[in-house]
Amino acid sequence: MPVQLHYEKSRLTAYLSGEIDHHSAAGLRGEIDQALARLRPPILALDFGEVTFMDSSAVGLVMGRYKLLTAFGGGMEVVNLSPVAYRMMQLSGLQSLAKLRPKDEAKEKERAHA
Amino acid sequence: MKHTLINQMKLELESRSVNEGFARAAAAAFAAQLDPTVEELTDIKTAVSEAVTNCIVHAYPDTRGKITLWARVYDDGLLRILVKDSGCGIADIEKARQPLYSSLGEERAGLGFAVMESFMDTLKVRSQPGRGTSVTLEKRIKGRT
Numbered sequence: 367m368p369v370q371l372h373y374e375k376s377r378l379t380a381y382l383s384g385e386i387d388h389h390s391a392a393g394l395r396g397e398i399d400q401a402l403a404r405l406r407p408p409i410l411a412l413d414f415g416e417v418t419f420m421d422s423s424a425v426g427l428v429m430g431r432y433k434l435l436t437a438f439g440g441g442m443e444v445v446n447l448s449p450v451a452y453r454m455m456q457l458s459g460l461q462s463l464a465k466l467r468p469k470d471e472a473k474e475k476e477r478a479h480a
Numbered sequence: 481m482k483h484t485l486i487n488q489m490k491l492e493l494e495s496r497s498v499n500e501g502f503a504r505a506a507a508a509a510f511a512a513q514l515d516p517t518v519e520e521l522t523d524i525k526t527a528v529s530e531a532v533t534n535c536i537v538h539a540y541p542d543t544r545g546k547i548t549l550w551a552r553v554y555d556d557g558l559l560r561i562l563v564k565d566s567g568c569g570i571a572d573i574e575k576a577r578q579p580l581y582s583s584l585g586e587e588r589a590g591l592g593f594a595v596m597e598s599f600m601d602t603l604k605v606r607s608q609p610g611r612g613t614s615v616t617l618e619k620r621i622k623g624r625t
Contacts, residue, residue, distance in 0.1 A: 388533045389497035395587070419504075419522070421529040425589035433586055450522050457579065457598060458589050 369394050371401050378407035383416035386424040395427060399434065406438050415446035415469065424451070425458045432463050443467065483554035487513065491549040493532070495540040495565070503532040503549055510551045511559050514621040523599040524559065524619065530592040531563040531615045537584060539567025539613060561617045569609035577605065 368390060370381040380398050384390070402410065412428060414420070432442050442464035444455060452468045460466060489510050493499045504525040511524050528549070535547045550562040570576045576583075577597075582590030597603045600617045607613040 385501060387497075387500045387529055388537060389500050391587075419525060419529075421526050421533065422589045422591035422595050423533065425591055426587050429589055430587045450519070450526070453598075454526075454591070454595060457594055458591055459580070 369397050371397065373401070373405055373407065376408045377411060378402070378405055378409070379411040379413055381413045381416065383418075385419040386417055386427065387419070387421050388423040391423040391427050395430065398431060402431070402434055402440075407440055409441050409443065410435055411443040411445055413446050414444065414448070414451055417448070417451065420451055420454070422454065422458075425454060425460065428455070428460060428464065429458065432460075483556055483558050486553055486555050488550065488552040491551075493547045493549065495536045495543075495545050495547055495567075497533075497536055499547075500529055500532050500536065503547075504528040507549065507551055507561060511553070511621065514553055514557055514559060515623040516621045517623065520619070520621055520623070524561075527596045527599045527617050527619075528561060528563070530595050531561075531617065534592050534615070535563065535565040535567065535613075537588070538570075539565040541568070557621045557623065559619050559621055562614060563617075564612065564614040566612040569611055570605070570607040570613055571609050573605050573607055 368384050372379045378401060382394065410431060428444055435442055444464050445467040447455060447466060447468050452466060455466050491506055493503060507528040508521050508525045532547060545565060545567055548564045552560045575581055577593040579594035580590045582588040596617060600619045602618040604616040
């Protein structure tokens with residue numbers, strides 16, 4: 367399964383895994399968009415923790431979902447980014463649209479809440 | 481600086497999206513002989529993935545065509561990768577290279593060339609509308625030593 371969706375407390379989290387490229391992005395997009403249309407969540411969190419490779423298609427995936435969310439006033443978080451994923455998201459200026467959280471920071475936060 | 485070629489490979493692919501993963505894995509496996517770091521391998525895979533994806537989505541939008549990837553390694557640790565297609569070509573290379581510009585709408589980030597440029601040392605793009613495009617990527621592998 368390339369994406370696991372989890373909805374709790376008005377937050378839809380999409381746990382992405384494996385390699386995200388132009389080939390795999392289409393399937394991910396389909397699954398996430400179905401859930402978005404059904405739930406219209408106030409927050410969508412895209413979790414990149416188990417992503418082993420991504421190219422700019424993953425940035426396109428994030429930007430496309432952002433467009434959908436803003437249509438009904440939802441907000442976006444992109445979490446558990448590896449250093450290289452974080453660098454690529456920043457290349458696109460996504461930090462002005464969504465909360466970007468690198469891997470360690472998110473882990474620390476998790477521990478703090480535990 | 482003069483480089484001496486020590487090894488080379490050539491790979492021919494059909495422009496199917498399933499080959500994106502194959503192309504970047506093959507390029508990374510070939511580059512492994514330069515003993516790159518994990519970060520350098522990721523940079524190479526990412527840049528090749530962008531170049532090959534460009535061929536599939538832009539060069540051959542409604543047809544299937546051939547993509548050729550050459551990789552060469554030199555004695556001074558230089559890796560040179562050439563990705564070539566015989567597709568529709570790029571009318572305005574400068575515009576295509578601009579970050580966030582995409583001719584294909586919002587599902588494409590418009591970052592292909594920007595990522596190649598940022599993850600490799602050099603990027604050269606040659607294109608002729610109607611004839612095809614070739615992209616040359618170079619990276620000096622510093623490696624683990």
